[in-house]
Each structure stands twice: as structure tokens, then as C-alpha cells.
Amino acid sequence: MRQGFILAQDIFAIATFVPPLTVRARMEARLPKLPAGIQTFEEIRTEGYVYVDKTRFLVNLIDNGKAYFLSRPRRFGKSLTCSTLEALFQGRTDLFKGLYAEEFLSRPNFKPSPVIRLDMSKVIAARGLGVLEETTTAVVRESAEKMDVAIPPNQQPEVAFRELIASAAKQHGAKVALLVDEYDK
Numbered sequence: 001m002r003q004g005f006i007l008a009q010d011i012f013a014i015a016t017f018v019p020p021l022t023v024r025a026r027m028e029a030r031l032p033k034l035p036a037g038i039q040t041f042e043e044i045r046t047e048g049y050v051y052v053d054k055t056r057f058l059v060n061l062i063d064n065g066k067a068y069f070l071s072r073p074r075r076f077g078k079s080l081t082c083s084t085l086e087a088l089f090q091g092r093t094d095l096f097k098g099l100y101a102e103e104f105l106s107r108p109n110f111k112p113s114p115v116i117r118l119d120m121s122k123v124i125a126a127r128g129l130g131v132l133e134e135t136t137t138a139v140v141r142e143s144a145e146k147m148d149v150a151i152p153p154n155q156q157p158e159v160a161f162r163e164l165i166a167s168a169a170k171q172h173g174a175k176v177a178l179l180v181d182e183y184d185k
Helices: 008-015 023-030 041-046 055-064 078-090 101-105 129-146 157-172
Strands: 115-119 177-181
Touching: 041 078, 055 078, 055 101, 078 101, 078 115, 078 177, 115 129, 115 157, 129 157
Parallel strands: 115 177
Antiparallel strands: none
16 A cells, blocks of 8 residues: 555455455345234334334324224234234333334323223134124133233123223223224134
């Protein structure tokens, strides 16, 4: 190397000391982790997957409404939306750092809500009314167990469901957020 100039032979000498990256290693170093097939907000946020912040829309839904039916085509993010709403209502501030909803969770009047999330993919309707009632009751009971709410045995699904909502609201001293997922299966 001459003072102030770099010659081609000097560049070659410098380049030989840098271990070359394979094409695959260079691609992997630049590509973010994409959450293909992941339907839980917590996993996306804690495992370093790419997340496009749409929490502004969810906060808007919460602020300006009471009940919504979100109809989207299959594989269009309904379960991820339910998971994100569940974390929002539960007040999971750790998952919303740096996102629009972080402000929502830090509002002085924010209070976490008990969340009942019903997975309707477990309900079987094609085998008659008895199986429908049985599987619906099982889904309601599963939600009750997750919330540590006792429901008396041998109740019709609608009675068990009302009992779950009333008991969860009473136990937590707050309105209940009800999320129904997988209704389209």
C-alpha cells in the first residue's frame, strides 16, 4: 500500500483474511424470522418473529365499540387477532413494548379483564344435538378450568356459559372479554 492509495493487490491481500460467507449464511443473516403458521401473539413477540403492528386497530375497536363479529376468510389471521386481543385484555404489558397498544395499557383507567376464549373447533355439530351440547359444554368447562372458575356439573351448555361469565366477572371484579375463535370450522 502506498500512502493514500489502495492497489488491487492490497485489496486481494486484505480480502483473503476475511472468511467468506456462504450465500445461504448471507441470506440468513439478513432475513427476519417470519411467523408462518404461528397463531399466538405471545410466541411471535417472545421468539423474535416479525410482527407488523396492527394494535392501533384493536385499540380502536376496544375504545369505540362493545361487540364485534370479525368475519375473514380462512387462514387470514383470526386466531392471531384473538390471541392479541386476549393479551391486551389481560394487560400483558411485556408483550406490547414498542407497539401502539403500549399506550393503551398504560392508561390510568385501564384495568385487566378476565378473558373467556372459546375454541369452537372442538365443537362437533354433525353428529346430532346431543353431541353438539356435549362438546359445547366441554369447551365451556375447559375455559372455566383455565380461569379457575367452578361450574356445577350436569348443566345445559347455555346455563354453564352464563354461569362461567357471571362467576368470572364476580371473581375478578371486572367485565368479561369474550373471544370466540375457530367458529368457521
